[in-house]
Amino acid sequence: MxxxxxxxxxxxxxxxxxxxxxxxxxxxxxxxxxxxxxxxxxxxxxxxxxxxxxxxxxxxxxxxxxxxxxxxxxxxxxxxxxxxxxxxxxxxxxxxxxxxxxxxxxxxxxxxxxxxxxxxxxxxxxxxxxxxxxxxxxxxxxxxxxxxxxxxxxxxxxxxxxxxxxxxxxxxxxxxxxxxxxxxxxxxxxxxxxxxxxxxxxxxxxxxxxxxxxxxxxxxxxxxxxxxxxxxxxxxxxxxxxxxxxxxxxxxxxxxxxxxxxxxxxxxxxxxxxxxxxxxxxxxxxxxxxxxxxxxxxxxxxxxxxxxxxxxxxxxxxxxxxxxxxxxxxxxxxxxxxxxxxxxxxxxxxxxxxxDGPSMVNYGDDLRRAHIAVGLALADTDLPADRRTVAVSDAGAIPYFSGWTATDYIGLNDGRIAHGADPTEVLQADDPSVVVVTSSSPRPPAASWRTDLTPVLAGRELVGVAQMRPEYFQLVFATPDVAPQVRTALDRRLAEGRAVTDARLDPGYSRWLERVLGLS
Structure with missing residues (x-):
């Protein structure tokens, strides 16, 4: 009691x-x-x-x-x-x-x-x-x-x-x-x-x-x-x-x-x-x-x-x-x-x-420098509606900020690929103006998520590279008719992204604390 x-x-x-x-x-x-x-x-x-x-x-x-x-x-x-x-x-x-x-x-x-x-x-x-x-x-x-x-x-x-x-x-x-x-x-x-x-x-x-x-x-x-x-x-x-x-x-x-x-x-x-x-x-x-x-x-x-x-x-x-x-x-x-x-x-x-703690506390800055910068650049590009088409494997910030019609070649947001269609064939049929490739280096891999990138990227130009982390890149390829506009917008937005972030790539707690305390 x-x-x-x-x-x-x-x-x-x-x-x-x-x-x-x-x-x-x-x-x-x-x-x-x-x-x-x-x-x-x-x-x-x-x-x-x-x-x-x-x-x-x-x-x-x-x-x-x-x-x-x-x-x-x-x-x-x-x-x-x-x-x-x-x-x-x-x-x-x-x-x-x-x-x-x-x-x-x-x-x-x-x-x-x-x-x-x-x-x-x-x-x-x-x-x-x-x-x-x-x-x-x-x-x-x-x-x-x-x-x-x-x-x-x-x-x-x-x-x-x-x-x-x-x-x-x-x-x-x-x-x-x-x-x-x-x-x-x-x-x-x-x-x-x-x-x-x-x-x-x-x-x-x-x-x-x-x-x-x-x-x-x-x-x-x-x-x-x-x-x-x-x-x-x-x-x-x-x-x-x-x-x-x-x-x-x-x-x-x-x-x-x-x-x-x-x-x-x-x-x-x-x-x-x-x-x-x-x-x-x-x-x-x-x-x-x-x-x-x-x-x-x-x-x-x-x-x-x-x-x-x-x-x-x-x-x-x-x-x-x-x-x-x-x-x-x-x-x-x-x-x-x-x-x-x-x-x-x-x-x-x-x-x-x-x-993954150190990388997650720095995630926002890293995303702003890469994915968000690419999405904003596409939104800035003055292209007709039928040419505002993009293919991505990271189907988040890039499609959201761009507002473009997007093909998600992982298939999370594409019913054709999710239910068995070959993603290579889907991308060739859609023929997007821009293809964004996630890579561990500044060079594109031969394949990504069951997609054979060689025929997909054929005839497209590399117009920009956005680096998120030491081994995490977004490579932006565009068809020749839209490449100049995309490259110009991308250069501007990538520079802006670097300017508003701490510009560091290491996923350490010290980087996070320095940013939070206004030291970087």
Whole structure:
């Protein structure tokens, strides 16, 4: 009884408000998050511009398409995120800013949950501290994708189900869990997996209530309607990316599992330990089931764009919270506090030691100097509409900023290639004015993504080379009739890109810190 009162006072439950200590922790956590987001503000990943292109076309009345007037293709996997950005196009707000502010608000909501849900200060410290001091958190908030909103949706569903496990009579609105399932499924196709365990808990514990089944049926009908509408519009049941990636990147060598386990080791260990305490066993089992559902696909594959363990991060707030629940059961406060410090320290260092950490914090500057410069140059070129055609393998910033009709010869945004067409034949048939080749040197490779570049580049001139990193180049080839205009615009934009960035190519933390502190 004394322990329960002590924990209640620690949280401020006896007054209905957070205790002073908890308010200080919340303020410190939000401040840390704000500093991290500010430090990584320049980071917007190339894939985010794919979504922005669909959002812009939707806002301009063309529908959610890659190329207006062409057969629709679903090259994005975040429908709700894409729709969310469309109205901001009308208002003239830069879409990367919309993404960053929205994701930052979602991350702040996650911090609130991680500070207020644990019963003890040590629990709140390990949950919120691990989250806000983890370098990938800052990058994923700023990157432009749906990562943070999706993580918040899953966390909210798990928190609701965990409350029900502790107290079956707790107030949970009947509409909320089906709504979270719908939102998760429209943010990511695999979103239903992450919310699924929480939904099952809610259905079982509220099975006797008529409203439970009415809302579930309504949500199911809306979800089925969404899938049917997508299928009818795009002609395929799954996003285009599925048909390109499945079977190409599959691997079961365990690298993803090993990296995730090493990075989150203390948090995962605490989550497992919580299984052996009666008060936390159910919620901990729910967290581990939800993480398993979220992580089963990346664990059995080598997903593209998994920079800084992005797909593991979907479940990161969950394991932060489960670790907090484990420390809530430790009677010796000093032991709990020491464990919290170790876990936060481990997680912070692991984030900094991530192999792709240095390159990701410099990603924004690198992209501005290369991909964005090329896209802006194409937009500047005064060519008739029928000659504003480009082929790319990095189908993000270049098509978005150019506004040109684009052939994605990886196939992520090209239904022909995704469903079996030879990309070499597709490019020869499209005959784009400009072909942009991703290369590890200033010379083009013989082939790229199943594309034989020799016949594709025949008769085209190399009009510019944009270097992103030491071994990462974008080589711009143009047909002779447009080469002079493209070369002139490209020279200007590449020079501008070098002028507004730090002009360094090394992917080091020192470069990032010097830029953030205004030393370069």
């Amino acid at each position: 004394l322990r329960a009162r002590r924990q209640a006072a620690d949280r401020g439950q006896d007054t209905g408000r957070l205790s002073p200590d908890r308010r200080i922790l919340l303020a410190a956590a939000l401040a840390s998050l704000a500093v991290g987001v500010w430090a990584c503000w320049s980071v917007t990943v190339d894939d985010a511009y794919i979504t922005y292109r669909y959002s812009a076309n939707l806002a301009h009345g063309f529908g959610p398409v890659w190329n207006p007037g062409r057969t629709p293709v679903e090259g994005f996997t975040n429908f709700a995120w894409m729709v969310w950005h469309a109205p901001w196009v009308w208002l003239g707000v830069p879409l990367p800013v919309v993404s960053k502010l929205t994701a930052a608000a979602c991350a702040a909501a996650i911090v609130w949950v991680l500070v207020t849900e644990p019963r003890t200060r040590s629990g709140a410290v390990v949950a919120a501290g691990s989250f806000v001091l983890f370098l990938p958190t800052w990058v994923h908030v700023d990157a432009g994708l749906e990562t943070a909103p999706f993580a918040l949706v899953v966390l909210r569903a798990v928190v609701l189900a965990a409350r029900l496990l502790r107290d079956p009579d707790v107030v949970v609105s009947s509409w909320e869990m089906p709504a979270l399932l719908l939102l998760a499924g429209t943010l990511r196709p695999d979103g239903v997996l992450g919310v699924g365990p929480a939904l099952l808990v809610w259905l079982w514990l509220r099975r006797s209530r008529r409203s439970t089944w009415l809302w579930t049926a309504g949500g199911g009908a809306l979800g089925a309607g969404y899938v049917a509408a997508r299928w009818a519009y795009y002609g395929h049941p799954l996003p285009n990316t599925f048909y390109v990636k499945v079977g190409v990147e599959a691997t079961t060598d365990g690298r993803w599992i090993e990296l995730t386990a090493a990075t989150l080791l203390p948090l995962l260990a605490f989550a497992v330990a919580a299984l052996f305490r009666s008060r936390t066993a159910g919620p901990a089992a729910l967290v581990l089931a939800s993480c398993t559902a979220l992580w089963i696909i990346p664990a059995l594959s080598a997903p593209a764009m998994d920079y800084l363990s992005r797909f593991a991060w979907h479940g990161f707030p969950l394991v932060c919270l489960a670790a907090a629940w484990a420390l809530d059961t430790v009677d010796l406060r000093r032991v709990a506090a020491g464990a919290a410090v170790v876990a936060v320290g481990w997680t912070t260092v692991a984030g900094l030691l991530a192999p």
